[in-house]
Amino acid sequence: MSKQDGSGRQVTATPLDDPRATILHVDMDAFFASVELLEHPELRGKPVVVGHNSLRSVVTAATYEARKFGVNSAMPMAVALRRCPQAIILEPHFERYRHFSSQVMAMFDDVTPHVERLGIDEAFLDVTGSRRLLGSSFDIATALRKRVHAETGLHCSIGAASTKFVAKLASSVAKPDGLLVVPHDETLAFLHPRPISALWGVGGRTEEVLRGYGLSTIGDVASTPLAVLQQAIGMAGGQKIHDLSWGRDSRQVTTRVDEKSVGHEVTFENDVLGADHIRRELFRLSDQVGRRLRAAGAVGRTVVLKLRFGDFQTITRSKTLADPTDLGRRIYEEVRGVYEATGKQDTPIRLVGVRVEQLTFSDDASATGAVGLWDDDADWREAESTMDALRARFGPGSVTSASLLGTSTKRISRGTRPPERVPMNDPQARDHEAGWASRHGDDGE
Numbered sequence: 001m002s003k004q005d006g007s008g009r010q011v012t013a014t015p016l017d018d019p020r021a022t023i024l025h026v027d028m029d030a031f032f033a034s035v036e037l038l039e040h041p042e043l044r045g046k047p048v049v050v051g052h053n054s055l056r057s058v059v060t061a062a063t064y065e066a067r068k069f070g071v072n073s074a075m076p077m078a079v080a081l082r083r084c085p086q087a088i089i090l091e092p093h094f095e096r097y098r099h100f101s102s103q104v105m106a107m108f109d110d111v112t113p114h115v116e117r118l119g120i121d122e123a124f125l126d127v128t129g130s131r132r133l134l135g136s137s138f139d140i141a142t143a144l145r146k147r148v149h150a151e152t153g154l155h156c157s158i159g160a161a162s163t164k165f166v167a168k169l170a171s172s173v174a175k176p177d178g179l180l181v182v183p184h185d186e187t188l189a190f191l192h193p194r195p196i197s198a199l200w201g202v203g204g205r206t207e208e209v210l211r212g213y214g215l216s217t218i219g220d221v222a223s224t225p226l227a228v229l230q231q232a233i234g235m236a237g238g239q240k241i242h243d244l245s246w247g248r249d250s251r252q253v254t255t256r257v258d259e260k261s262v263g264h265e266v267t268f269e270n271d272v273l274g275a276d277h278i279r280r281e282l283f284r285l286s287d288q289v290g291r292r293l294r295a296a297g298a299v300g301r302t303v304v305l306k307l308r309f310g311d312f313q314t315i316t317r318s319k320t321l322a323d324p325t326d327l328g329r330r331i332y333e334e335v336r337g338v339y340e341a342t343g344k345q346d347t348p349i350r351l352v353g354v355r356v357e358q359l360t361f362s363d364d365a366s367a368t369g370a371v372g373l374w375d376d377d378a379d380w381r382e383a384e385s386t387m388d389a390l391r392a393r394f395g396p397g398s399v400t401s402a403s404l405l406g407t408s409t410k411r412i413s414r415g416t417r418p419p420e421r422v423p424m425n426d427p428q429a430r431d432h433e434a435g436w437a438s439r440h441g442d443d444g445e
Helices: 031-039 077-083 094-111 130-135 137-152 164-174 185-193 204-212 218-222 226-233 235-246 275-296 328-344 365-369 378-394 436-440
Strands: 023-028 048-049 088-090 115-117 122-127 154-159 179-181 263-272 298-309 314-325 349-361 409-413
Touching: 023 137, 023 164, 031 048, 031 094, 077 298, 094 115, 094 137, 094 378, 122 164, 130 137, 137 154, 137 263, 137 275, 154 164, 154 263, 164 179, 179 298, 185 218, 204 226, 218 235, 226 235, 275 298, 275 349, 298 328, 314 328, 314 349, 378 409
Parallel strands: 048 088, 154 179
Antiparallel strands: 023 122, 023 154, 115 122, 263 349, 263 409, 298 314, 298 349
């Protein structure tokens, strides 16, 4: 929404109260990189990139100093180092990020019970009911920013507005380490001069189409007839950006969101050519996904295959199952069929991923395997349950499938943690151990 290097920063410097600006968007500043700098204070002020030290890796996070060179999250490390050769690479430590996320989220919960987490490093807070005790949104946000820094050494930026969209945009404009309150009556004055790329949901392709109609600012979108917008980008998309351009956003802060998927992916050190090799990786990834589903007490109905080729072209293909599953072998059988249907067995592969979507949860984890009278996967279910028990007793690496023994391809793995069925105001709730960068645009813009 705003430039990721912090230029164009705008903040509210003096106390300001608007009883309708009660939605806060709190976003940790360069979260992963900032956590790493707690361990390396001598690197403050230098271009630091978080990621695996391999040209085949991708950037997990970057400090604002690195962003000024055009380094962004989810960028290939090779590209990042070409843009900023002097960048210092630090390995990621996800357990540290979860630790500090839990601390920060607990502070949010102290402000209001109405907290909507957005991954590990940002959240919406509805402070309507907190104003009588804690003061204006400006007061609440100011105190929260001070507490976060005092107790963790980290900085956050906060936007306050009457809608979620404007609050999120305001926090991005205030970065780094800032607070911006947008009074309800000043919403349009704040929105309309901003580029169309600031509209929620307007990506590169949509922006290109809109610019083809001569639209460059949110104000241009607001002054364009709805019918023209719908002709340009479709009925739903046109209605959405038309509403947002006028500051209309009816979404409320929701306090619970269950995970929608669980998956794992791997980037190879060297492009892999060979269907048998890819099948073994699919089996390994499917096994990990199945274990995580069972640990979370979840089953999924849709399996998704992700492939990235040597030229960085990426495709995803999915298949919806007749019955949901938490079995690695069933996931593998289905995703292997999806892979073979792509016709890409002779194409060098850079990355492969397996994901399961359309999850449902059971309060009793053992009930996730509940099946009908006939269970076609009974043998697999018994085998995987036995391996789960052995791993629980002797450790996660104590047992594996014979087909995976002897494989030694160099790889860089990334995967989501098991989706935990817990209330979203639990400090230990939802986070994504990998894929964070690609979903959030960074660990904090």
